[in-house]
Amino acid sequence: MAMSANRDRPEDSRYEEEDERLDCGRLLTDVWDAWDTGRSSDDPHFADCPHCSAALADLKGLGDAVRRSCAQEPGPPDATAVTARVMDLVRLELRPGRPLPLGEPEEDHWMVEAAVARMLRAAVDGLPGVRAGSCRVTPLDHEDPTGELHVRVEVAASLGVPMRDLADAVRARIAEVADRDIGIRLATTDVLVVDILDPVDSLDVFYEASGHGGYGEGNDGTDTATGDHADGRADGYGTGAAR
C-alpha cells in the first residue's frame, strides 16, 4: 500500500520560486549546492562575500548540530526486542507450501513442502564447502499429487572442489536424506550451482554443520543408486558475480 502512495506534490515543483537571491546576486540554492558539492572553495567569491559567508555559516551550524545529535546516539540500537517481536508474528503466518506425499501413495501421509525443503537444505549445508539456497520440491507429474517427486536445489559452492563432483555429492546427500530421514520418493534431483562462496565466509554461521563430511566417502556406497537421474546440472550460471 505505502509503496505507491508517494508521488510528487504540486508544491514540489515550485520550490525554486521560494529561492532567495542574496544581496550579492547569488541564489541561496546555488550557494548551498556549491557547499554540498565541495565547489565553494574553488570560487573566491564565497570567502569574500559577507552574504554568501553568512548563508554558508548557517548551513555549517546546522551540519554541526546534526553531527552532535548523531554523536549523542549511543551507537547502533539494540534490535533484539524488535527481532523477537517480528519473529513471533512471522511464526503466526508461515508459508508452508503444498503437502507432499510421504511413503507409499496408499499410506495417505503428507508433509508440507517448506518442512521437506528445510530438511534437504540442512542436509546440503552439512556438506563441506556448499550452502543451499532455493530448494523446490514438486510432484514429477502434476496430474498425480501422490506420485514421485522432483527436487530442484540451488547451491553456492566454494572453489576447490570440481563442480561435477560437488553436484554429485549434493544429489547423493539429498537422495539419502529424502529416503532415509524423510521418507519421500524422489524421482529426479537437479542441482544448480548459482554462486561461489567467499573463502573467508563462515559456512556454518547459523546452521551447525551436521557432521557429514567429505566427498567420495561413499555414503554407504549407495549414494547415487536410489533412482536419481543423472541429469542434474552444474551449469554454474552467474558464478561469482551473482550480486
Next chain:
Amino acid sequence: MPGDGNQLTERVPDAVPSDEALLVVRAGEGDEDAFEVLVRRHGPTMLQLATRVLGDRADAEDAVQDAFVSAWRKLPEFRRDASFHTWLYRIVTNRCLNRLRARRPAADLDSVPEQAAPEHQASPARAAESRAAADALAKAMAALSPEQRVCWVLREMQGLSYESIAETVGISLQAVRGRVFRARRSLTEAMSAWR
C-alpha cells in the same frame, strides 16, 4: 575543513555477506530461520534509520516491526537481482512516512523527548552543549512536514544522495531537491535563532 561540502560521505553499505542472497531466497520460500538471520542482521540499521526519522524510539520500533512483517509477506515476489538492504530501506522509510503523516499536524514542540545523555562524553560542559544542540535540532525538526523531514534525514543523517532518496521515497529528483531545500531553510532559521 571548508570546501569539502558539509562533510557528508555517501552512505556506503557494509559489504554484503556472501550468504545474503541465499538467505533471501530461503526466506522467500518460507524458511523463517533464514528470515530471522536477516532480521537480526539488518535490524539495528533499520532501527537507527527509523529512530532518526521519527525522533522517538518506541515509535521507531513499531515502524520497524511493521516493516519486517510486511517484508516477510512480500518476500516471495522479491526480485533476486535487487538489493535486499535497499528494498528493506524503502519499506522502513515508507512506514515511517506514514507514521509521521498520521501524527497530529501541529506538533507540540514541548513534547519532543529530551535525549538521554550517553556515557562517553568528554567533558560535562561540552556534553551539555551537545545535548542542548541535539534538543534544539529535534525541536526544529518537529516543525518540518513529514515529506521534508524524511528527505532531509535521508540526506543529512543517513548520507544518501539525492538520486538514492528519489528512488527510496518514490518521487522525482526535483521533488527531493525541493523538500531538502525547504527543510534546510526551516532548520537553519530555527538553529540560527537558537545560537
